[in-house]
Amino acid sequence: MVVERRLYFLFGLLLGLGFAPASAQLVHPKASPAQTIIQDVGLCQVQVSYSRPAVRGRQIFGNLVPYGRIWRVGANESTKIKFSCPVRIAGNKVPAGTYALYAFPQEDLWEIAIHKDTTHWGDGRQNYSPQDDLLRFTTYPQTRTTVTENFQIGFDQITHEGMDMYWRWDRLELRFAIEVDTQAEMEKQIATALQNNPTAQTYYEAARYLQESDRDYSRALGYLDQALELGGDTYYFHRVRSLVLAALGRYEEAVAAAGKSLKLAEAEGKDEFVRMNQKNIEKWNKLKD
Incomplete structure (x- = not known):
């Protein structure tokens, strides 16, 4: 009996001090995840x-x-x-x-x-x-x-x-x-990049941004010419150049640039670019007449 009373006393003391037997807590899924x-x-x-x-x-x-x-x-x-x-x-x-x-x-x-x-x-x-x-x-x-x-x-x-x-x-x-004001930040980045040993890719990325933003096509064309001069022929340089020329209404030149892009893409197995260039050539041939 003495032992039992001591055990009850110790158990009560532990509870009083904040020690309780571990119990399982359910982690249930929320109705509104x-x-x-x-x-x-x-x-x-x-x-x-x-x-x-x-x-x-x-x-x-x-x-x-x-x-x-x-x-x-x-x-x-x-x-x-x-x-x-x-x-x-x-x-x-x-x-x-x-x-x-x-x-x-x-x-x-x-x-x-x-x-x-x-x-x-x-x-x-x-x-x-x-x-x-x-x-x-x-x-x-x-x-x-x-x-x-x-x-x-x-x-x-x-x-x-x-x-x-x-x-x-x-x-x-x-x-x-x-x-968002992307244009102001991009113009800062372009200006800084072009002052620090720009590569062909630098000029291409600047031109691509302008083309995707539907603005300043003449400046974009100048950047693409610089990219081609520094980096040589690539299917993606000529593809973006064709899009810029078409936006300027220079469809005959756009067709020629798309033709170059098509041949280069074909040589590299870039079928999706072959198809996109074919579609644009067909569209621009109708517009140039």
């Missing part, structure tokens, strides 16, 4: 971390997500968006950094908030302060014919200068533009 997406745009990167609730037969907007009240743009924690460089949203400057995304849905229009305080759980409710909004802007939801079961954030219409961010859930889609 987390996702992080990363998208490069121009020279910037945008990262979004959010959770993806499902429709599961429920009425979503105006019910599960009430109109006229703050929404966390997903589930669980607040949705975070991170910009690696300054951007513009709805004409407003947004410095590089991490922000919380909130929405204020209405039936016909939504307010979107880029919020500086990222510490709130979910939508913050009473702790949320509009004074911590970096900006708010309005956008208009559209109705889609297909259902998106799990809430989805994504990007499309991506160019060197920006992209659309879209949200889809149930039959609703909402989107807005994110703009």
Whole structure:
């Protein structure tokens, strides 16, 4: 009996000191799984971390997500968006950094908030302060014919200068533009690179950027001529040169450049470039007449 009393005493002492027998803790899957997406745009990167609730037969907007009240743009924690460089949203400057995304849905229009305080759980409710909004802007939801079961954030219409961010859930889609100033940064890089022993590839990359940006074709042509002079004939130098000449309306020269690219690509087994050049030659031959 004495031994038993001593054991009970020791057990109670251990509990009092915070030592308890180990117990199994379940790690269960979340009903609204987390996702992080990363998208490069121009020279910037945008990262979004959010959770993806499902429709599961429920009425979503105006019910599960009430109109006229703050929404966390997903589930669980607040949705975070991170910009690696300054951007513009709805004409407003947004410095590089991490922000919380909130929405204020209405039936016909939504307010979107880029919020500086990222510490709130979910939508913050009473702790949320509009004074911590970096900006708010309005956008208009559209109705889609297909259902998106799990809430989805994504990007499309991506160019060197920006992209659309879209949200889809149930039959609703909402989107807005994110703009980046790639041109200013690229012009700085081009100027610096051309002052420091530029190679054929340097000139080619500068020309390719201008061609893909649909601007300054005469300068791009000069860079390509320099690339050919320094680096010799390559199928990709001549291909971009053909595209630049066509953009300048010089279709006969564009056909000749595409012909050179085709032969060089054929010799290297680059079938896709052979086909692309053939298609362009056919198109430009009609335009030059």
